[in-house]
Amino acid sequence: MAVSEPIAVAPVGAAERLEQTWRQPPGFWGWFKNTHHTAIGVRFMVTSFIFLILGGILAALMRFQLSRPENNLMGPDFYNQTFSMHGSTMIFLFAVPMMFQGFGVYVVPLMCGARNIAFPRLNAFSFYIYVGGGLLLWIGYLLNTGVDTGWFSYVTLSGPQFSPGKRVDFWAQMITFTEVSALGVAICIATTILRHRAPGMTLNRMPILLWEKLTISMAVIFAMPAVMVVSSMLLMDRTVGTHFFNPAEGGDVLLYQHLFWFFGHPEVYIIFLPGTAIVSTTVAVFARRHIFGYVPIVVSVVATGFLGFSVWVHHMFATGIPQISESFFTAASLMIVVPTAVQFYCWVTTIWRGKLQMKLPMLWIYGFFFVFLIGGLSGVMLASVPVDWQVHDTFFVVAHFHYVLIGGALFPMFAGLYFWIPKMMGRMMDDMLGKVHFWLFFVGFNLTFFTMHFLGLHGMPRRVYTYLPEMHWGTLNALSTSGVALMSLGVIVFIVNFFQSRASGELAGDNPWAAGSLDWATPSPPPSYNFLEPPTVNGREALWEALPNQPIVGGLRDDVREVLITHSLDAEPEYKEEDPGPSIWPFITSIVVGIVFVESIFTPWAIAWGAAPVGAALIAWMWPKGSRPLRRRVEEKWSV
Amino acid sequence: MIGVGPIAAALLIDPGAHSMFGGASTQASHIEWLYWLIFWICFVVYVLVIAAFTRAGARNYRGDPGMLPVLPKDEAGDRRAGWFVGTAVVVTILTLFFVLVETVITGKKVESATTSKNPVTINVIGHQWWWEVIYPNPQADQTVTTANEIHVPVGKPVVILTNSADVIHSFWPPNINGKRDLLPGYSSAFWFQVDKPGIYRGQCAEFCGLQHAHMGFSIIAESPEQFAQWQQNQVKPAGDPTDPEAQRGKQVFLTHACIMCHTVRGTDAGSRFGPDLTHLASRQMIAAETLPNTRGAVAGWIVDPQRIKPGTQMSPNPLAPDDLQAVITYLQTLQ
Amino acid sequence: MSRCYQFAVLATVALSLSACKRETREFRPVPPAQNVLNTVQVSGLNPGANPVVPPPAPSVYQESAYAVSQGQTLYNQYNCVGCHANGGGGIGPPLMDNNWIYGSEPANVFATIMQGRPNGMPSFRNRIPEYQAWEIVAYVRSLSGLLPKDVAPARSDTMNIKPAPESMPRQTPTGITGATEQSK
């Protein structure tokens, strides 16, 4: 499109009018009506961080129970509920909501230079339904109805005969809640990335973080249905007497494992890729150099997304599947190392050729390098079938995936928080406390989890609530437990740091890190309309490569919530969409849906009679309300 | 590779008889060798990569408080870096391929036993939370049924036919071989050959409910002669006790809850709910290798098993003291 | 922020009404009264002899899903199936209909198991600990829909030969309570 000669921009009062137009509704009910992505993103982060702390408390409980042989701090029933809750909470209520939904919803629209996320109401709905799932699981736990069959809930143990009561049903419905949430956000983020990019941000100028979020969204869209299917099958087996997993009636116990891991392994990359996204972003910023190997990295990311779907059987090597398929899945599991290796090499070259500035986020990124690599390499051991036969389902595996998930998600998460919190709250985090936090956490983490490798090699199985003194596991377990204190202390320091900095940290300004992506081209915290002048883009690092007189987007109305939709490939402006604005209906719908889901645990018929109110709520949601349709009828401009 | 074992062992706490190191069978030794091979590859890789990152960070490190200007693009440097990354990736792929080949070879070695002729066949059935062990035989009266303690002859191939009575368990004797899941509705064959005589502990490795932690078993490898002897003894039904207290104990056994769950061949007790007690006294431990087979432990187990293994299917039996002693005396006679 | 969580807690408080007892799992029941168990009994078949005074039924067994499912396991393992089949009846009377010869109250069923009944129901006193008897009672009553749906067991991992107790319509018990009346 044509770009005008330089003219005076930002007419007087534009900011005020935009503020008025995009105002986030105030007051108690306003909180539930708000659909702006910055607000929802922060909510996702805060909520999932709370679940991180809850899950951590459960972990501490388990470590204390295991700190010495034949310990009777808790019995098997409570211990089983505790470790199952720990796994389910960390995976379903913390890792994905924080790494994918939280950072994605907050950062992606800003990085695209958009004024809001696509389908903001669906986005808000996804948040409420996620909170609903979390509360369902945790209220159940507090009422002695916590899932006690592990976060994977293999049949037949989780089936109707061996898990009486409603514990597993609560878990299965929590899955549905959280996956609906992840799927909704995936649609929003993918659409935002494809259609809301600033003019000029063609596909090959997209920041790597956007590529990763796009890949993850697609992975979510293809992986999450599997777990919804399998948890629904389990629920039907338990409530209406279907026979999917009943060996005596043609059901099959391996079907469950296949479906579950068809979701379960991509899930690992859904958690890990956001981490690498943060790494690629911050490495470039703190090495003061464009990331080296943009194309290889993007290709690796997409390849990881695909390969993630081809390795699920390596969770089932011990089930006695044919050797030929074992070899195939070993090959696939080893192959998936390559894309990650490519990224590591690109990062190290970027740092090598840059001028590293060891700010707080970079400290955590280095923690990521040291820690995640151990997990990755022990993963190579696990991919080798015979070794897996030995260490599968032992504490070696526990050590492995904590190095992968804490290393690949939690360390980058803290890096990302130290990196973006200045943008979110406008003040810098305290450097000293940040370092204390890092070292406490780093040492504590390795103390806790490195010892577990040895425990596994010496035969300690997972998910045991105690062990016999004769097994010689006591010392290492005591050592492992001692690390928990340091980690917890570190997290407490972080929380203190957060509130202290929020009160009196130094002001951040627009771009404290002199970073290159568009999220730093607006005040911190961003106004409700994100950008006073929607930007255009001239390179991969928009701000570093901006022309001296980089054009801005003009002609979007400031009295209507107009957003610019561009072409998915070349980001040419295509049409002007109108942001639907605040609405209470996502919240009401999520409440209705939640009630129906919960009721269906007790009477399957709830699905039948519950469909009516849900349908009603959805129709009310989409029904044209207020005067805006009438105005639009007059003003709308058709393209045919 | 040889010197490696001791070095690493020094890092570790005494394994006891329950570890994937110090393998007692061909299979375990193959797997251990593969493990150390991959371990040292990974070790080298880790050192190299971490060294590279540390050097890269230290190289141009600047403690400036503010952010420095962005470095300009540099084509020549990009080309050199490209060569570096390319080479590194090729090396990575070759290493992974090597690992893959070694994996497949070792896998074949481990499973090679499956071809051997007339092995010792043992059915192992997982129960919540104990192992039923059957040495099948065409003649029913020659079939041996026991629990939790698996006697095998040294130097002969053994095949375990796994099965499960309730939920998924996993059969894992670390010193002898990897693990194999016991899946309801599936039966799979699990081969190994023990070379060193000894008692090797194993444990359930797939979460199977309340007492998953206390679901152990032992593999007792002995010379073929001892094994044959043991087998002959096991096929015999229980003899009638001679001394009066044992006889009274038998009465108590047959008139109380015991008879509802346990079998003692040669008596009216024939329920298969719990372990077969016909030769209980010949076992070294009870309660799925949780307690030693002593008077005191047995007494505690009979009276209040739910304190020792909460949730176990064994019910508390508040017998009168003399009844209890009589029953134990009787059980001791079941050689 | 915090207000949202308060609100959501209210929205899901309905759950808290429907848990607790259903999930209780009692592993160490109070040991049965010594005197009952220590009278050695020579024959299992002595219907009606030294009748048990049925103690008041501990409600926990009727309300705990775990107890009912344990009862199901024991019902199969103790070979009640032998006579009563899977509730359909055979040598013994069917248990999934609404006809209770000796009464449908937990205490009645408990007495039937513990002291036996004429025409072949043996006495299981001393053979079955009281708490297990109560668990079997709970399961037997669930067969004819006398337990809450969320406690009764759903289908089990066996051949599918009877409707799951969970899906049994509730029967209104008939038949006269008391050991004097005989079955037809």
Added chain:
Amino acid sequence: MERLRQRPVLDVSGLPTVVFGPANIIWLGNLFYMLIEGTMFALLIASYFYLRTRVDEWPPGVHPPYLWFGVINGILLIISFFPAWWVQRQAPTGDLSKVRLGLTVMVVFGVVCMVLRGYEFTALNVGWNSNAYGSIVWTLIGLHTAHLITEWVETVALLAVTFSPKMEGRKFADIGVNSDYWYFVVITAVLIDFVIYGTTRLL
């Protein structure tokens, strides 16, 4: 940020506000939604054949479902493809009466298909709780029925909107996209009919 600087402007004021088909982000959102649902159907069909490998006889011990309700229903759904397609053609012209007509026809088709579907359930010759085969068959057809009902309700709602004074351009775009989803329901129906009625007889 210095606000009063002179800067060139990319003026987008002239862009349209109502676009149809792939240009509209609704189309993209709907595409993703269909991908999700499609994955679900694919996984269930995969499970169907996986379970089939676990037994010797299929269907195990029962007759395959009665053929004709399913076939007629499938044919009807295929025919209903055309009104949906016609509506999609008319929507960009903004011809309200034609769109109403088309939607009404779709709604009628929906009603008939749902009634027939009801008969299909009565003729499956197996209960969902009799064995694994019954479970997967009921789940497949039940999930599709859920989609049929959802799509029908959505069509009814859109038809109702066309009569409201607040009918506007973007709703025409929605009506166009709604037809895409109708195609999806038709295609999955044909697939599932083939699995349930076809494979049990043909292979």
